[in-house]
Amino acid sequence: MEKNFRVAILGVTGAVGRELLSILEQRKFPIAGIKLLASKKSAGQKVRFRGQDVLIEEATSQSFRGIDLVLSSAGASVSRELVPHAVKAGAVVVDNTSAFRMDPQVPLVVPEINPEDIAKHKGVIANPNCSTIIMVVPLFPLHRRARIRRIVAATYQAASGAGAKAMRELESQSREILAGKAPTKEVFPYQIAFNLFSHNSPIKEGGYCEEEIKMMRETKKIFHDDSIEVVATTVRVPVFRAHSEALFVECERPIPLDEVRLILSKAQGIRVVDEREKNYFPMPVEATGGDDILVGRIRKDPGKENAFALFVSGDQLRKGAALNAVQIAEIWAGISKGEAARR
Numbered sequence: 268m269e270k271n272f273r274v275a276i277l278g279v280t281g282a283v284g285r286e287l288l289s290i291l292e293q294r295k296f297p298i299a300g301i302k303l304l305a306s307k308k309s310a311g312q313k314v315r316f317r318g319q320d321v322l323i324e325e326a327t328s329q330s331f332r333g334i335d336l337v338l339s340s341a342g343a344s345v346s347r348e349l350v351p352h353a354v355k356a357g358a359v360v361v362d363n364t365s366a367f368r369m370d371p372q373v374p375l376v377v378p379e380i381n382p383e384d385i386a387k388h389k390g391v392i393a394n395p396n397c398s399t400i401i402m403v404v405p406l407f408p409l410h411r412r413a414r415i416r417r418i419v420a421a422t423y424q425a426a427s428g429a430g431a432k433a434m435r436e437l438e439s440q441s442r443e444i445l446a447g448k449a450p451t452k453e454v455f456p457y458q459i460a461f462n463l464f465s466h467n468s469p470i471k472e473g474g475y476c477e478e479e480i481k482m483m484r485e486t487k488k489i490f491h492d493d494s495i496e497v498v499a500t501t502v503r504v505p506v507f508r509a510h511s512e513a514l515f516v517e518c519e520r521p522i523p524l525d526e527v528r529l530i531l532s533k534a535q536g537i538r539v540v541d542e543r544e545k546n547y548f549p550m551p552v553e554a555t556g557g558d559d560i561l562v563g564r565i566r567k568d569p570g571k572e573n574a575f576a577l578f579v580s581g582d583q584l585r586k587g588a589a590l591n592a593v594q595i596a597e598i599w600a601g602i603s604k605g606e607a608a609r610r
């Protein structure tokens with residue numbers, strides 16, 4: 268008989284949390300009971316899940332008694348504080364934040380790439396950064412064929428990557444500007460509507476921001492390849508949802524473009540959108556709400572035999588966060604891919 272799990276969502280009112288709830292529902296994850304957790308501010312509100320109103324509770328160190336699985340997306344500091352309590356209470360945590368990603372004891376997993384790492388967990392399994400996931404899912408099958416040595420990435424990241432409030436700020440600033448008013452800035456440091464700026468994470472060593480460093484470090488850990496070089500420029504753009512990325516990729520061995528296209532068209536979690544004659548390629552509005560990462564602009568690097576270029580768009584609230592986390596939970600729960608698709 269199929270086992271049903273007692274599941275908690277930590278950060279259920281957030282952009283990722285809401286998506287977690289809807290993906291659990293869509294994919295019919297086997298749930299015996301659900302606990303919805305957020306900050307004190309949201310406690311007492313109700314959220315609809317599988318036809319019922321479920322009360323949101325304030326997350327505390329005592330929230331995890333009797334819970335089998337925690338899907339956590341309440342920010343890194345909340346995870347650092349509460350995840351150890353969840354693990355102590357006997358739950359397994361799939362964590363969407365950056366709190367534990369680079370901890371050598373914690374597997375960092377993309378199910379299309381390193382599902383076998385899930386079994387090594389000691390209570391916590393980390394979900395990678397959203398820009399990293401959207402980059403590595405299409406690149407991994409090409410890495411297996413031709414061994415990628417270097418990736419140069421430039422991102423075009425949606426406002427929702429900074430959470431639910433940031434998404435609302437893009438909307439309200441757009442209305443203000445169109446009404447001839449000055450935009451109100453609360454979440455982002457600069458105007459996001461009708462503008463773009465370097466990713467709003469702190470600048471660290473060598474002038475790279477935290478988001479860029481995450482893409483560089485996490486790729487090595489997920490691919491189990493410390494020698495792979497990643498250099499990224501991350502940019503916030505006035506798009507509501509779905510990140511896009513321009514990727515320049517250098518491999519150890521040459522790989523014909525037809526083969527790049529064939530490998531991508533057969534790979535899991537990817538849809539090739541590459542119609543040169545129509546100038547039709549991946550777009551965030553078409554990636555929004557979908558599970559697949561769209562891949563196109565497949566071109567040879569004219570200066571290097573072993574290199575090619577791509578452009579990708581993926582819904583970072585789904586595959587870049589909530590969907591990836593639920594896919595990890597399905598593998599942890601022993602639900603096969605075929606089974607998950609049939610549900």
Ligand SMILES: NC(=O)c1ccc[n+]([C@@H]2O[C@H](COP(=O)([O-])OP(=O)(O)OC[C@H]3O[C@@H](n4cnc5c(N)ncnc54)[C@H](OP(=O)(O)O)[C@@H]3O)[C@@H](O)[C@H]2O)c1
Nearest residue numbers: 278280281282283305306309340341342364428430431588
């Ligand atoms: N957005 C993305 O595309 C994305 C992608 C990958 C990973 N992530 C990561 O996922 C996490 C959440 O991101 P998000 O975009 O969903 O942010 P968000 O929309 O700002 O949501 C934050 C959530 O955390 C809850 N929270 C805040 N303080 C809390 C506390 N002290 N105790 C319990 N809950 C608390 C909030 O509850 P209240 O509503 O009650 O304040 C809300 O549910 C972040 O670590 C982020 O880096 C985000």
